[in-house]
Amino acid sequence: MSVSRISRTRYAAVGLVLATAGALALPAGTAVAAPAADSTTGPLLSYVVNTKANHGQVQKVEKAVTSLGGTVVYSYEQIGVVIARSNDTKFAEKLRLAKGVDSVGASRTKGITAADSQKAEVADAPTAAPAPGQEPYEANQWDMRMIGVDKAHKISLGSRNVTVGVLDSGIDATHEDLAANVDASQSVSCIDGGKPNTDWKAWQPGPDGDHGTHVAGTIAAAKNGKGIVGIAPNVKLAAVKVVDNGGFIYPEYAICGFVWAGEHQFKVTNNSYYVDPWMFNCPNDKDQAAISDAVRKAVAFSQRKGVLNVAAAGNENIDLAHKTTDVSSPDDTTPGTRPVTNDCLSLPTELPGVIAVSSVGVKGDKAYYSSYGKGVVTVAAPGGDRRFQIPDTPDKNGRILSTIPGGKYGYMQGTSMASPHATGVLALLASTFPWASPEELTEMLTSQAESHPCPTGAFSPGGTGEWKATCEGGENDNGFYGAGIINAEKAVQWWR
Template sequence: MAHLRSRRRLGLAVPLVLSLAASLGPLPTAVSAAPLAEPAAPAAQAPTLAYVVNTRTDRRTVESVRKAIAEAGGTVVVTHGRIGVIVVHSANPGFAEAMRAVRGVESAGATRTAPLTPAGSTDEGPVQVLTKQQAAKTAGAAKAGGEPLEADQWNLRAIGADRAAGIDPGSARVTVAVIDNGVDDTHPDLAPNFSAAQSANCAGGKADTRAGAWRPYSPAIGHGTHVAGEIAAPRNGVGIAGVAPGVKVSAINVSDPVNGLYYPESVVCAFMFAADHGVEITNNSYYVDPWLYNCVDEPDQRAIVDAVDRAQSYAQRKGTLHVASSGNSNHDLDSDALVDASSPDDSTPVERTVDPHECLDVPTQLPGVVTVGATGVRNVKSYYSSYGYGVVDVAAPGGDRLYQIPDTPSRNGRILSTLPDGKYGYLQGTSMAAPHAAGVAALLKSRYPHATPARLRALLKAQADNPGCPESYDPNGDGTQDAVCEGGERRNGFYGAGIVDALDAVD
């Protein structure tokens, strides 16, 4: 089952990943002067796993490594030569170890702990769907000039997005790609702003651009469609409105069709596709499976970090800003140790204690990625939102169904947005916070079309409003300090630079 941010939580080639090397130290370059020995034939019952092999980027090295892959019993799925990432399938249990000994290979590892399986279908569990009766009640409270269901969108008013739309709804020349489990582009509240030319299905590591390939595998899978509506549902007299109702959204489906997980090779494909198709901003409301935190002292996990970072860094260099959710575990990502009891999530989880400075939540903790925490209607950190001084960049409405109840027709503290088959419904999570920040980033990109990703990050932080750390954080009122906020009004662990402000972004 997909680990989306709204559910449970939510030598290196130069200069490709120098950003990582600065914080993690250089990845070791394995060198072997001797040729590879012929691999033993894998046992008949050996499972086929997927791998990433990360190499130097010169053509001669890439081709040499491809030959070594075949000799080690691997089959190349796709080669991203510009970043030196090769996606491989192999049933040789010693494949990764063998590849780490190949000249020019800088890291290599399995991207999953369970074997590849035939295609199937999955869903992400129940979503609170808006009933006809609830919709009628909300529509009865609609204001002149507003969208029919906007009375329930406390989140738009919290960041001034309702007023910002009257000044600048955003430019159709700006596209936000929703890297997720698919978007139903036939939804009447998404179709007008959808960019099919910038959409694909990247599950498995290769981009499929056939018409509709980017859609969810079933109508029950609503996460990506919900995210897309939060970003750019148009003001067209139908349903809801997005934060940036004038920009475009596209969909890059990275969800495995069998278990719904987001494997590294799929995410690498998504970042490369977005970069090569002119996407200005990506929204990433997930973590890369199967590890909640990828520890760089473990070879397989180190290879995952390396591969995804190469891809997202490539996209940044091409002008794409990445916005990602911080997670729904209420973890302090700046602490010395965290307990991860959910990894690996594609087989049998084993509880482990990790250092979040060395074991990274990917992609949100990669260099240059905007990390977004969640707030509720009272502009206070949502009870589930992960946080951390120097980790969270900004905060945005993600909803809080328990402790921050809005004065709206539904009195629902979660976020109302689009769902497949023309429906609407409520979700909460840092999954919902990230698209609010991505929407504001799209407004800023519309206003400053030549802004680089670094400049856009700075602008996003500059327009944010910071409430500062609360004196105490006890969301349920039981006298327990559930999280500790470090920092001041300019920068702190709960809100980073502050809560995004759409009105300030356009005014």
């Protein structure tokens, strides 16, 4: 995100081009497509195709895809979504005419291209011996003390019956602080065109994939006398790799991830990203409308299976309750400026039932970069603010310290780091109250959050107006902090 998901710097990108496919007849009962002479060869693109969630209907759509010269990558019959590929620039236009097809959308704007994903700043070795009962780096974990994790651990470290899905760039399952908690049997890669791949190597992070391992450490780094400690150090982690080696989270990856989470009945998932290539998916665009429908169906499927999904609010300092302009889309080719409205959604953050998390620094104030929005943000959590909120810790680093690949530890900041704090607290809640439904867990999280009112006067960190933002709402429900800043200690004592 460009601080909203996984930051990336683009480099050489070449689309894969295939020879023009010959014209094939559509299955009987399918609307007639444009003649072959109108076909135009372009880059190979991926498409999401929405239909009814039943075997017969999905099969008909698959036949329609192949009859148009396309390829079926994978079908999710559970939700009625077919992932397809074609190099015909009129593929979506033709397929929309097929009987039983509800919507079709290109899930990217450039064929199979890449860039690099976010790297953490490696932490120096601890300068002093840890206090009795603490981990070596724990003195630098201001975020954990801020939300009462040390006190919560006197009540609960989490349960092995709880699995948290980390939908991200993969988890280093060999890391000394994570190896005991990563469950390989429930881990998967979704970046092979949206098709699940359970091979161990497939869901390990790529060369620049620090992000997922960092997120995982915040949630559940083991309490083992090494490195740091996570919020719920006894729960299981499932790596669900939805970020490719270019740092992109395309719709088919996210769809695969949410269906996987539902099929494996994870208690909670963490989603520190927005779905590429559109920051906001608007209903008046056929491609974006199809993307929204497909991702919405996947999220709803996971929710029906008892999964509670947590997502980052984003790092663009945008008021999600009053959207006006998108300057970042499409991010896999050349972004432009376009008007947007509140009907245009950030996925999965703004989908029903998803917990949206904004970011605060050590002082408890909104981080300068954090997006916000009354009625959008559910809760706030520590995500770091190195510019304006510096903690009194040995490292004096305002960002979040966590695990990174290679057995190392590093600093990152963003709503990507805030979201796993909420996920970790929910994992503790699910451990303490195994009977609780996703709705009940959400109520427990929000009811025990520490109320935080809007700031008095204009919010403008640094005074230049660069990060100016307007907070709406009262002390217990506002656009910056939602119901408040999460509190692990109070959450695990919810019954008191």
